[in-house]
Amino acid sequence: MIKVTDLKKSFGDLEVLMGVNLTLSMGETVSIIGPSGSGKSTFIRCLNLLEKPNAGRIEIDDIVIEPPNFPAKIVQQVRLKVGMVFQSFNLFPHYTALENVAVGLMTVKGFSKSHARSLAAEYLEKVGLADKLSNYPAHLSGGQQQRVAIARTLAMSPTIILMDEPTSALDPELVHEVLSVIREVVTEHTVTSIIVTHELNFAKEISDRVFFMDKGVFVEAGPPSELFVRPTKDRTKAFLAKFLPNDDFTI
Amino acid sequence: MGSLFDIEYFFKSIPTIAGGIPEAMLITVIAFVVGCAIGLVVALLRIYPKRGLTRLAIIYVSFIRGTPLLVQIFLAYYGVPLIFIFFKAGHYVSGISAIWFIYISFSLNVGGYMSETIRAAIVAIPKGQMEAAYSVGMTTTKAMVKIILPQAFYSTLPNLGNQFIMLLKNTSLAFVTSVPEIMAEAKIIAGRTSKFFEVYIVAALLYWAICLVLEQILKRLEAHYGLKR
Ligand SMILES: Nc1ncnc2c1ncn2[C@@H]1O[C@H](COP(=O)(O)OP(=O)(O)O)[C@@H](O)[C@H]1O
Ligand SMILES: [Mg+2]
Numbered sequence: 001m002i003k004v005t006d007l008k009k010s011f012g013d014l015e016v017l018m019g020v021n022l023t024l025s026m027g028e029t030v031s032i033i034g035p036s037g038s039g040k041s042t043f044i045r046c047l048n049l050l051e052k053p054n055a056g057r058i059e060i061d062d063i064v065i066e067p068p069n070f071p072a073k074i075v076q077q078v079r080l081k082v083g084m085v086f087q088s089f090n091l092f093p094h095y096t097a098l099e100n101v102a103v104g105l106m107t108v109k110g111f112s113k114s115h116a117r118s119l120a121a122e123y124l125e126k127v128g129l130a131d132k133l134s135n136y137p138a139h140l141s142g143g144q145q146q147r148v149a150i151a152r153t154l155a156m157s158p159t160i161i162l163m164d165e166p167t168s169a170l171d172p173e174l175v176h177e178v179l180s181v182i183r184e185v186v187t188e189h190t191v192t193s194i195i196v197t198h199e200l201n202f203a204k205e206i207s208d209r210v211f212f213m214d215k216g217v218f219v220e221a222g223p224p225s226e227l228f229v230r231p232t233k234d235r236t237k238a239f240l241a242k243f244l245p246n247d248d249f250t251i
Numbered sequence: 252m253g254s255l256f257d258i259e260y261f262f263k264s265i266p267t268i269a270g271g272i273p274e275a276m277l278i279t280v281i282a283f284v285v286g287c288a289i290g291l292v293v294a295l296l297r298i299y300p301k302r303g304l305t306r307l308a309i310i311y312v313s314f315i316r317g318t319p320l321l322v323q324i325f326l327a328y329y330g331v332p333l334i335f336i337f338f339k340a341g342h343y344v345s346g347i348s349a350i351w352f353i354y355i356s357f358s359l360n361v362g363g364y365m366s367e368t369i370r371a372a373i374v375a376i377p378k379g380q381m382e383a384a385y386s387v388g389m390t391t392t393k394a395m396v397k398i399i400l401p402q403a404f405y406s407t408l409p410n411l412g413n414q415f416i417m418l419l420k421n422t423s424l425a426f427v428t429s430v431p432e433i434m435a436e437a438k439i440i441a442g443r444t445s446k447f448f449e450v451y452i453v454a455a456l457l458y459w460a461i462c463l464v465l466e467q468i469l470k471r472l473e474a475h476y477g478l479k480r
Binding site for chain 2: 048050084092103104108
């Protein structure tokens with residue numbers, strides 16, 4: 001369970017999140033869409049405390065975060081529960097694909113090297129990279145790198161996975177392979193997923209609910225069958241009109 | 252003084268002067284290792300400030316970079332005994348071999364320069380690396396040890412190598428404390444025979460040869476670790 005109440009975040013004078021509310025139940029898959037600069041990244045980065053919100057409240061299962069206090073122990077608990085996939089992959093370049101996945105298992109979970117490596121190999125197999133275990137990131141395509149990053153996140157068995165535009169940095173022909181891995185993750189695993197994306201068709205297909213963010217608040221939210229087809233707010237309509245100029249979204 | 256250059260004496264003096272190589276290498280290795288440790292601590296103090304300590308670190312680096320090594324050697328040579336005397340342990344001073352003042356002054360010197368190298372290497376690692384480490388649940392310390400420092404090390408390896416070579420050449424200054432390194436050996440026999448040029452040419456060639464060897468080793472290391480990026 002995630003419950004975010006009136007979350008606010010500024011960078012200096014720039015107010016980015018102006019009171020964000022959201023409640024998700026276990027296993028839900030939701031997408032966040034919205035114009036660039038509206039605060040989508042800032043919001044999900046607050047959820048694993050890569051950004052420290054200024055005000056509001058975040059509850060993740062039994063953990064409560066109330067700014068301005070972020071005790072190291074709480075931060076650690078949150079990050080063990082919440083995994084993150086980045087737009088730019090952020091693989092560790094000095095480790096092979098296998099080591100990228102195994103390093104967290106060893107240093108954070110305390111698994112033995114052999115246990116960590118065999119588990120890491122399983123996860124890499126799941127994302128279709130069984131033959132790339134010993135490749136360094138520099139020798140992997142963008143799509144392969146992002147799949148390693150997904151394996152690295154899954155291996156820590158988080159209950160919540162955040163993805164910040166996981167396909168935006170990819171060449172168009174590589175988007176598909178990453179989307180199908182994400183599709184598998186959200187359908188086969190019992191994780192709660194929050195995906196920031198501009199792939200509206202994909203969002204529509206996999207999401208239980210879609211949240212539209214603009215200027216630091218969620219303007220509108222609902223199942224894709226409603227939000228995409230019958231948006232009620234003008235700002236949502238304007239955004240969708242720009243991104244969905246055709247009639248793809250009749251269900 | 253028969254000829255301009257006594258080639259026979261040139262060859263004859265090689266073994267004696269080369270006898271200073273182990274001492275020079277020892278100073279280099281010790282000062283490098285201790286200096287790296289000091290440099291790392293100072294670099295981290297500047298990246299993760301701890302009020303008073305960070306100010307102290309900044310003054311230390313500024314002093315090391317702003318004063319000549321030769322002066323620092325003299326300061327250690329005459330200053331460290333004063334510290335012993337201050338703590339009422341003056342009777343130990345005569346038992347301390349000059350080499351320790353060299354180890355201390357060289358280590359502090361290397362530490363000052365190294366801190367800047369290490370700091371630059373750490374802050375050059377993209378922010379996303381630390382964030383990814385945090386996201387798999389690592390603490391800052393674990394992320395430093397497992398993710399940031401190894402990458403910083405690989406990327407700054409050429410700089411570390413250059414500092415090592417620089418340091419080796421600087422050990423020639425240790426002769427002022429009569430530590431028997433290359434330069435001190437050369438000076439002793441040059442004084443005996445007045446064949447200064449022959450002797451210092453030997454010293455120069457020895458330094459040069461060692462540096463060439465070190466450069467080769469460094470190239471190998473870079474090639475090896477370069478594969479990891
Ligand atoms: N670390 C930061 N420092 C200052 N401003 C930031 C920082 N991160 C984001 N911003 C600003 O916050 C606003 C929202 O950014 P972001 O959350 O990345 O939006 P989105 O992901 O929706 O494109 C932007 O104006 C951006 O420039
Ligand atoms: Mg963004």
